[in-house]
Amino acid sequence: MGRLIVISNRVSPPGDETGASVGGLAMALSAALREHNGVWFGWSGRTTETFTGQLSFQRGGGVTVATVDLEDQDRQEYYNGYANRTLWPLFHYRIDLSAYERSFDEGYARVNARFADTVRPLVEPQDFIWVHDYHLIPMGRELRRRGVGNRIGFFLHIPWPARRLFTTLPNHRELVEALFDYDLVGFQSEDALSAFHDYVTQEAGGTVDADGQATAFGRTIQLGAFPIGLDAETFMEAAEGEVARGWRERMQKSLAGRRMIVGVDRLDYSKGLEERFLAYEEYLARTPAAHEQVFLLQVATPSRDEVPAYQEIRARLDGVSGRINGAFATADWVPIRYVNRSYRRDELAGIYRAGAIGLVTPLRDGMNLVAKEYVAAQDPEDPGVLILSQFAGAAEQMAEALVVNPFSREDVSDAIRRGLEMPRAERVRRWEALMDGVRTHDVVAWRDAFVAALLARPERAAG
Ligand code: GDG
Numbered sequence: 001m002g003r004l005i006v007i008s009n010r011v012s013p014p015g016d017e018t019g020a021s022v023g024g025l026a027m028a029l030s031a032a033l034r035e036h037n038g039v040w041f042g043w044s045g046r047t048t049e050t051f052t053g054q055l056s057f058q059r060g061g062g063v064t065v066a067t068v069d070l071e072d073q074d075r076q077e078y079y080n081g082y083a084n085r086t087l088w089p090l091f092h093y094r095i096d097l098s099a100y101e102r103s104f105d106e107g108y109a110r111v112n113a114r115f116a117d118t119v120r121p122l123v124e125p126q127d128f129i130w131v132h133d134y135h136l137i138p139m140g141r142e143l144r145r146r147g148v149g150n151r152i153g154f155f156l157h158i159p160w161p162a163r164r165l166f167t168t169l170p171n172h173r174e175l176v177e178a179l180f181d182y183d184l185v186g187f188q189s190e191d192a193l194s195a196f197h198d199y200v201t202q203e204a205g206g207t208v209d210a211d212g213q214a215t216a217f218g219r220t221i222q223l224g225a226f227p228i229g230l231d232a233e234t235f236m237e238a239a240e241g242e243v244a245r246g247w248r249e250r251m252q253k254s255l256a257g258r259r260m261i262v263g264v265d266r267l268d269y270s271k272g273l274e275e276r277f278l279a280y281e282e283y284l285a286r287t288p289a290a291h292e293q294v295f296l297l298q299v300a301t302p303s304r305d306e307v308p309a310y311q312e313i314r315a316r317l318d319g320v321s322g323r324i325n326g327a328f329a330t331a332d333w334v335p336i337r338y339v340n341r342s343y344r345r346d347e348l349a350g351i352y353r354a355g356a357i358g359l360v361t362p363l364r365d366g367m368n369l370v371a372k373e374y375v376a377a378q379d380p381e382d383p384g385v386l387i388l389s390q391f392a393g394a395a396e397q398m399a400e401a402l403v404v405n406p407f408s409r410e411d412v413s414d415a416i417r418r419g420l421e422m423p424r425a426e427r428v429r430r431w432e433a434l435m436d437g438v439r440t441h442d443v444v445a446w447r448d449a450f451v452a453a454l455l456a457r458p459e460r461a462a463g
Contacts, residue, residue, distance in 0.1 A: 001126070001455075002124060002125070002126025002127040002128060002150075003036070003037050003038060003039055003124070003126075003127050003128075004033065004036040004037070004038040004039070004127070004128060004129075004130060004451070005038070005039045005040075005041065005119070005122065005123060005127050005128070005129045005130070006033060006038055006039070006040045006041070006129075006130050006131075006132065007041050007042065007115065007119060007129065007130070007131045007132065007136060007139060008040070008041075008042045008131070008132035008133060008135075008136070009042055009043055009079070009083070009132075009133065009135035009136065010042050010043055010045060011040045011041070011042040011043075011065050011067060012030045012040075012065075013058060013060075013065060030063070033062075033063045034061060034062050034063060035062070035444075035447075036447075036451075037062060038062075038063050038064070039063075039064045039065075039066060039122060040063060040064070040065045040066070041065075041066045041067070041068075041115075041118075041119045041122065042067060042068075043067065043068065043069075043070055043079075043115075044056065044067035044068060044069050045067075046069045046070075047069060047070050047071055047072045047074070047075050048069045048070075048071065049071065049072070050071060051069075051070065051071050051074070051114060052069070053068060053114065053117060053118045054068065054069070055067070055068055055118060055122075056068075066119075066122065068114075068115070068118045070111060070114070073107065074107060074110065074111050074114075076107070077103050077104050077106065077107020077108070077110075078104075078107040078108050078110070078111035078135070079111075079135070080304070080306050080307050081099075081101065081103070081104035081107050081108070082104035082105060082107060082108035083108070083134060083135045084304055084307050085097075085098070085099040085104065085307055085309070086098055086099055086100060086101075086104055086169070087134045087169075088134065088158070088270075089269075089309070090161060090165065090166070090168065090169060091134060091158045091159055091160065091161050091364075092158065092159065092161075092269075092270040092363070092364040092365075093159075093161060093162075093165060093363070093364050094269065094270070095165055095168050097269070097309050098168070098169075100169070100170055105170075105171060108138070109138065112136060112137075112138045112139050112142050113142050115136070115139060115142070116139060116142035116143050116145075116146055117146070119143075120143070120146045120148065123143075123148055123150060125150070127150055128150055128151040128152070128153070128451075128454055128455065129143070129148070129150055129151070129152040129153070130152075130153050130154075130155065130450070130451075130454070131152065131153070131154045131155075131182070132154075132155055132157065133155070133156060133157045133158070134156065134157075134158055136154075137154070137175055137178055137179060138175070138178040139154075140152045140154060140178065140179070140181040140182040141178040141181040143181075144181045149459070149460040150460075151183045151184075151454050151455065151457055151459065151460075152181075152182050152183055153182060153183060153184040153185070153186065153450060153453075153454040154179065154182045154184070154185045154186070155185075155186040155187075155226065155450060156185070156186070156187050156188070156192065156366070157188065157228070157366045157367070158188075158365075158366040159188070159189075159191070159192050159195075159364050159365070159366050159393070160187055160192040160193070160195045160196045160199075161195060162195050162198075163195065163198045163199050163202055163203060166195075166199060167203065172203075173203075173204070176199060176200070176203075176204060176216075177204075177216075177217045179221070180214075180216060180217045180219045180221055181219070182221055183221060183222065183454060183457040183460075184221065184222045184223075184224065184450070184453050184454045184457055185221060185222070185223050185224075186223075186224050186225070186226040186450055186453070187223070187224070187225050187226070188225070188226070188227055188228060188366040188367045188393040189225055189227060189366070189367070189393035189396050190225050190396060191393070191396065192225070192366070192393065193212075193223060193224070193225045196223065197214070197223070200214050200216050204216040204217065208223065212224050222453060222456075222457060224453055226446055226449050226450045226453075227367060227393060227394075227396070227397055227441060227446065228366075228367050228369070228443065228446045229372065229438070229441045229442040229443045229444075229445060229446050230369055230372040230373060230376060230438055230442055230443060231442065231443045231444075232372075232376055232438055232439055232442040232443070233442070235345070235349065235373060235376050235377075236376055238345055238346040238349050239346070239349035239350075239352075239353065239376065239377045241346050241349075243344065243346040243347060243350065244346045244347070244349040244350035244353070244377075245350065246350065247346075247347045247349075247350025247351055247354075248350040248351075248353050248354055250350070251350065251351055251353075251354035252354055255354065258292070258293055258294060258295055258333075259293065259294050259295075259356040259357075259420060260294075260295060260296075260297055260354055260355045260356055260357075261280070261294065261295070261296045261297070261355060261356065261357040261359050261416065262296075262297045262298075262299075262351060262352060262354070262355030262357070262358055262359065262374070263276060263296065263297070263298045263299070263300075263358075263359045263360070263361075264298075264299045264301075264348060264351070264352070264370050264373075264374075265298075265299070265300055265301070265362075265370065266300070266301050266303040267300040267301060267302050267303050267310065267313065267314055267317070267340065268303055268304070268310070268313070269309060269310075269313045269363075270362055270363055270364050270365060271300075271361075271362045271363075271365070272361045272362050272363040272389065272406045273298065273300060273313070273317055274313070274316055274317060274320055275361065275363065275406055275407060275409070275412075276298070276359060276361045276406070276412070277296075277298075277317070277320045277321055277324060277336065278320065278409055279361070279406075279408075279409040279411075279412035279413050279416075280296050280324070280335075280336070280359075280412075280413075280416065281324045281327075281328075281409075282409040282410065282412075282413040283412075283413040283416045283417065284324075284328055284335060286413060287417060290420075291328065291330075291333070291335075292330060292332075292333040294335075294420065295333070295334065295335055295336065295337060296335065296336045296337070296359070297337045297339070297351070297355070298321075298336060298337070298338050298339065299339045299341075299342075299343065299348075299351070300317065300338070300339070300340055301340070301341065301342040302314065302340055314340075317338070318338075321336045321338040324336055348373065348377075349373070349376075349377045350377075352373060352374045352377035352378070353377045353378060353379060353384075355374070355384050356384045356385070356419070356420060357384055357385050357386075357387055357416060357419045357420065358370075358371065358374030358375075358384060358385070358386045358387065359387050359412075359416070360374065360386065360387065360388050360389060360392065360394075361387065361388075361389045361404065361406035361412060362389050362391060362392050362406065363389070363391060363406055363407070364391050364392075365389070365391065365392040365393060365394070366393050367392065367393040367394050368388075368389075368392040368393065368394045369394075371386060371388050371392065371394045371398060371401070372394065372398075372438045374386055375398075375431065375434045375435055375438050376435070376438050378431055378435075380428075380431070380432075380435075381428075382424065382427075383427050383428060383430075383431035384419075384427070385401075385402060385419035385420075385422055385427055385430070386398065386401040386402070386430075386434065387401065387402045387404055387412070387415045387416065387419055388401035388402070388403055388404070389403075389404060389405075389406040390403050390404065390405055390406075391406065397437055397441060398434055398437065400429075400430040400431075400433040400434050401430070401434065402415040402418060402419055
């Protein structure tokens with residue numbers, strides 16, 4: 001079998017096991033590549049005045065990482081523009097935030113073509129290629145144009161929007177047509193998959209058969225749902241390590257007998273942080289007995305801060321958390337500890353473990369790995385309770401969580417009360433079922449399922 005070539009916007013340097021880089025994608029992919037003698041290609045994160053297409057290589061841990069620098073204009077139009085100001089909000093149902101500017105389209109097309117030019121010489125006949133996420137939807141088409149006949153799969157880490165929303169995108173048809181240049185297109189959830197089916201059959205005039213083969217634009221491809229999992233083994237090892245233990249003890253001390261609700265997210269409007277704060281406020285308003293007995297620790301790691309909507313959500317959260325703290329705090333109790341910094345993965349494991357509740361309430365999320373990490377970090381004898389949004393892909397797999405509607409303050413407030421009162425036997429029973437799923441459907445199972453489905457596709461004649 002040939003090598004696995006992974007192409008994604010950003011890559012993690014080899015040996016980055018502490019998880020200095022934030023984002024589920026990075027953590028999942030380094031685990032997936034370790035076993036496949038893989039090459040991982042992407043943007044270095046750096047920009048230069050003019051594009052040179054010069055590759056830099058780093059090797060380590062059985063993985064070769066190849067990166068290329070982009071131009072400043074690429075960063076603005078492709079990364080901050082089309083990827084994060086057009087597609088990200090649209091795919092997370094925020095058409096109010098989605099910007100449709102032609103310069104963004106051009107930047108997106110340009111960078112996909114540049115990536116394809118740069119990666120093309122690395123591709124050998126036996127290799128198979130796995131492209132990741134919304135930044136690189138046209139990559140398959142660009143590679144085909146350059147004569148790549150190898151098997152190419154695409155995986156979307158974020159939701160696929162409902163058809164009526166998706167058609168607000170001016171070039172929606174072109175984007176979907178480009179997906180038909182892959183051999184396999186994978187989604188996180190059945191929900192995302194069925195939204196895509198809907199587009200194919202209702203908008204593109206195509207068909208999808210019972211095995212998930214879709215035909216449209218004169219081509220047939222395989223579709224499937226491949227829910228991403230945690231690098232469970234490594235994460236659990238980290239959770240048992242010294243650093244995690246140190247943080248657990250440090251958190252225990254700082255609880256001072258109080259119970260902690262914990263949230264950990266990239267600071268992103270899709271994560272429902274403002275709604276979460278307001279639901280917690282509702283809980284405090286309805287539950288005077290909880291005052292001084294409970295607090296919410298929200299770690300919100302700053303992200304994409306060159307994009308205006310991210311500056312706005314950050315300012316709003318400062319305002320809302322400050323207002324709630326002002327209204328409820330006492331001389332020795334602050335109801336929300338709101339922290340804008342990042343922690344190492346093993347530190348996070350210790351923090352999760354100290355939380356009586358893991359509060360994971362995105363308004364839309366492809367999967368959400370934090371929900372799985374919270375579960376994996378719990379004490380089997382005395383686990384905490386996961387509260388999970390029905391709009392996270394993870395909800396399809398984690399029915400034993402307290403599943404809530406994140407738009408309803410009352411619903412979330414009720415779940416907080418229920419979680420804090422839940423008897424140990426019920427907590428253990430729910431946790432065991434959740435943990436079983438986290439272990440079975442881990443990142444290795446995800447990779448294996450995707451790769452097997454890709455390799456099952458017939459080979460094309462070389463271009
Ligand atoms: C996208 C999709 C999908 C957070 N703060 C810190 C930190 N994190 C880590 C978490 C977790 C990851 O970042 C976040 O992953 P999520 O899955 O929750 O969300 P996205 O970043 O939006 O990821 C998502 C995912 O891709 C994978 O397909 O699940 O739906 O949106 O691992 O722990 N990590 C560290 N310090 C922090 O402060 N080290």
